[in-house]
Amino acid sequence: MARKKLASCCFKLLLLTSLITWSTVLSLDSSPGKHSEELSIGGIVDLTTHIGKEERAAMQVAIEDVFSDVDPLLVKDSRGEPTRAVSSAKNLIKKNPCSSNCRLKNMARDFLRRRARGQFAQMKAVADIINSWKWRKVNVIYEDINSAVSGIVPYLISALQDAGAEISELLPLTHTLSDCSLSESLRNLKNGQCRVQIVHASAPLATKIFRNAKRIGMMEKEFVWITTVDTMNLIDTFDTSIISSMQGVLGVKSYYSNSTEMFQHFHFKFNSKFRELYPREPFYEPCVYALQAYDAMRAVSLALKDGVNSSKSFRNSTTNSLMLSITGEKIVSRISESNFQGLAGAFNFQKGILSPESLFRIINVVGRSYREIGYWTEKLGFSESTGAASKYSKSMSRLGQVSWPGHPWSVPRGWAVPTSAEQFTIGVPASNPHREFVDIVYDQFGRAICVKGFSIDVFKATLKFLPYDLPHNFVPFNGTYDSLVEQVKLQNFDAVVADTAIVAERFQSGDFSQPYADPGLQMLITARTKNINRAWVFTKPFSTSLWISIGVINIYNGLVVWLIERNYEQDRNAEIRRGSLLNQIGYMLYSAFKTLFSLNVDNLSSNLSRFVMVVWLFLALVLTQSFTASLSAIFSDQWNDLATIDVDTLRSTGAKIGCDRGSFVVAYLRDVLNIHHDNIVKINSGDDYAAYLVSGKIAAAYLEVPYLNVFLAKYCRGFTTSGPIYKVGGFGFVFQRSSPYLPDISEAVVKTPPMNITDYKFLASRDSLGFPL
Structure with a gap:
């Protein structure tokens, strides 16, 4: 009877460590003179390393735990060379070639490619x-x-x-x-x-x-x-x-876990086996790779044992060649179906891949x-x-506390000022209608030397709150804000720092940080003053009927006091009784009006007249305070027209409305507020709005809230806002899509103390220093 060899499968577990490649090759020998269940199992490890020696001992323990009568592990030394490991595996498989070896090797090769533990x-x-x-x-x-x-x-x-x-x-x-x-x-x-x-x-x-x-x-x-x-x-x-x-x-x-009963059993047998194999080798506790080697060999041994048991009756009904092929496939299948709690964790396969840690x-x-x-x-x-x-x-x-290199207890920033580093390229608008936000200063030869403005200062303040340094340089760009933002998409700039409005269309080109300026769009109009006759302005606080009532009450009060006091003979009151009736009436009226401005109750003789005067003085106090407050309000309010202007009026009358040239506001007026495009006046500079409004070239203008605040701070009188604030825009910094800096920049913007543009020194002086380009 010719000697046959049933090659079952190859199993290679790639342990991602230095120079370690190990696999197992299993064979079932059924040649004449040998028991049909006599097994020999081969393994390939790097015996030049301590880990390889641990793996050998661990695999031997796994074999002995499954088989009670099996030959020792047939070990081939890869010496840390992957090609040598492959060659050793081929030699083991070709030890007794048979008709199905080619098919089995192809099957094993595909199996091994998918059995590396996920990392x-x-x-x-x-x-x-x-x-x-x-x-x-x-x-x-x-x-x-x-x-x-x-x-x-x-x-x-x-x-x-x-x-x-x-x-x-x-x-x-x-x-x-x-x-x-x-x-x-x-x-x-x-x-x-x-x-x-x-x-x-x-x-x-x-x-x-x-x-x-x-x-x-x-x-x-x-x-x-x-x-x-x-x-x-x-x-x-x-x-x-x-x-x-x-x-x-x-x-x-x-x-x-080193506290399980399974681990304790393995630990005892591993110690004995390792000292038996390598008595002169220094002994350490078994590493995780030894545990993984044990789990892998156990899975292979269990699959092989089940395959041998299930193939006994099958030999009697078919040829050895056919049986060889089927048994190999079954063993590979059983390995894939392994599901047990190993020493190094769960040992099972998910979609054909060994379950990761x-x-x-x-x-x-x-x-x-x-x-x-x-x-x-x-x-x-x-x-x-x-x-x-x-x-x-x-x-x-x-x-808890981590001890970092150098033993500091504070968390390292993770960065330092580099001796050489690539600069972060930031685009800025070369021309801006609102120069208070971004302004580029040029030398006498037309070369840009520095950039300054509110947006630049906010960005500089934001960088102080980053957990790392961000070396950067500003690069001027000629074009609209939309085309400037698009440069980020084209990766010509890493970011854009400017008074860039956050609008939906621009998200196609980049991502925005948290806004650093209030969002909103509002109408700006000329404040029309009221026509006030200054000669009679003092009569405005009270109505005509109230003035008459005050006069009647005042005369009545003077008459009562005069009638009471004239009956007294004291010398100081003799003047009241002397003279003609006309003189006495004049004195009475004079005394009545005098009580509005001074308290002369000490000159009165009767308690009854004093009582009358106290009541009148209280009423006079209320009247004078009300008069003063109302008159002040009239003078303060003379610059405002109570009649408001709304967008419906502007739209129905076909009035001209101004906005920034090249701004998203042009499309917003046309598409959202339904202003006819012929009635939209595009203005080049923020300083031109005052002249356009005063001259009547435009009836109103729509500006973003930050621009409005700057305008009203510069032109304290003559202009005002009207209508609702539309919640659009807001200024933000633009970064490339999925930029790792964006979350930190947004967080830093929130941490940066608010900077009020209306208090900004740039409004008072155009000579403030900028940041060099």
């Missing part, structure tokens, strides 16, 4: 750390291997974009890079503005990076270092010299080791514990 979750954890401290730029230092470029780094870029951050520099490195070249590359990062470094590299390369970074002064205050699981999963194997060069580093570390430790290197400051869970965020009662937050600031 996007840890990239999101790193991005959430970045977002917790509002850092908007990061440098990424990664190991330049195919798996990193095609798998991990794109995920990190995507996660950072979701968090509102962008990559300033990408630095690919190889493990063969010399210290001199590595230091030079790091110095280039040090000379830039960004101080946040993300390291995604194998442990050997990462330790090399940190040693050189410390030597050139990049582990000091204001620097931030964040590492992925590739480094932190092996931090327990680092010696004290490496730990000392990593002080203040934050890292993401795989999570597993969703829970990580957040650690901080401090002192001689590290401390665990919390956890990160996908879709939930950060927490201080992993229990059911855990409280989650999107920010890791709730996890």
Whole structure:
């Protein structure tokens, strides 16, 4: 009977660590003289590393946990070379070739491409750390291997974009890079503005990076270092010299529970197996990769065991060749259907992909080791514990104090003034009808030398509240505001700083910050004064009937006092009784009117007359105060016309209405307020509105509220507003779509103390200093 070999499948779990590629090759030997269930399992690991040796021991433990009578693991050493690992796998498969090997190898190749454990979750954890401290730029230092470029780094870029951050520099490195070249590359990062470094590299390369970074002064205050699981999963194997060069580093570390009964069982058997295989090797606690190797080998062993059991009866009814093909497919299918709680977490497949890790430790290197400051869970965020009662937050600031490089307790800004950095290009209007907001100063040769104005000053004040520096330069642009904003869409400018109205059409070209000036559109008209006869203006406070009533009451009061006082014989009142009747009446009227301005009750003899005078004096006080207030109001109100002008009147009469040339207000008047285009007068300068209104060239003008405030502050009399304020516009800064700076700028605008344009010094002096271009 010819010897047959049933090749079942190949399983390769890509563990994204430095120079480690391992896989398992399984074979079922049914040749004559051997038991039909005798198995031999092969594995390929990098035995030049301590991790590879741990993986070998862990896989052997997994095989023994499933099979009680199995040959030891057939190990091939890849020596850290992926091509050697592939060659070793082929040699194991071709050990006893058969008719179905070609089909099985094709099936295995497709299977392996889809069985790498997803790594996007840890990239999101790193991005959430970045977002917790509002850092908007990061440098990424990664190991330049195919798996990193095609798998991990794109995920990190995507996660950072979701968090509102962008990559300033990408630095690919190889493990063969010399210290001199590595230091030079790091110095280039040090000379830039960004101080946040993300390291995604194998442990050997990462330790090399940190040693050189410390030597050139990049582990000091204001620097931030964040590492992925590739480094932190092996931090327990680092010696004290490496730990000392990593002080203040934050890292993401795989999570597993070491308190379960399954782990305790594995731990005991692993210790024995590792010491048996490598008695002279220093012993550490099993790393997460050893746990993952155990889980993977357990899944393969369980699938193989089920396949062997189910194929016994099938051999009696078909050929060995056909049985070989079907059994291989079934084993691959059973591996895909694996669903158990492994040592390193849940082991199952989602849509053909090995389920990713969703829970990580957040650690901080401090002192001689590290401390665990919390956890990160996908879709939930950060927490201080992993229990059911855990409280989650999107920010890791709730996890407690972090020790940063250089041992500062304050959170680093994440940036510094660079020795060399690309300037942020900001467009400004070369010509502005309202120069109080943006004004470009030219020299005698027509060259722009500086830019100034209210909008520029607000932007400068806003930059002070950013958590980083933003080197920039202003570039004048000739054209309309719409075409200026469109330059952002065309990426000719990074931003636009001007009195740019926030209107819907412009959102097609860029995104706006929070408004820094009040929104609104209102009518400006000439204030028509009332025709007041100044000779008789004193009669206006009271009506004619009231004046007559006051005169009658005053005469009546004087008559009563005179009748009472004339009966007394005192010398001081003799004058009342002497003289003709006409003289006595004149004296009576004089005394009555005199009480309006002075209190002469001491000259009266009778208490009854004093009582009458007190009542009259109280009434006189009320009358004089009312008269004074009414007269003041008349003089103050003479500049205002009580008859208001509304848009309906302007529209029905065909009156001319002015607005800024090139402004969105032109379309608003035409399309929203239904003003005929022939009645819209486009004005070139804000200073021209006064002349147009006074001369009658326009009956009214529509200006945005900030412009109105400036105009009314300059022309205190003769003009006023009329009608409602239409809630449109508002001034904002324009940035490119999805710009990482926009959220910070908007937040800074809110924090910036209000600046009142009507109090702005630019109104008083056109010679104020500007900012150089």
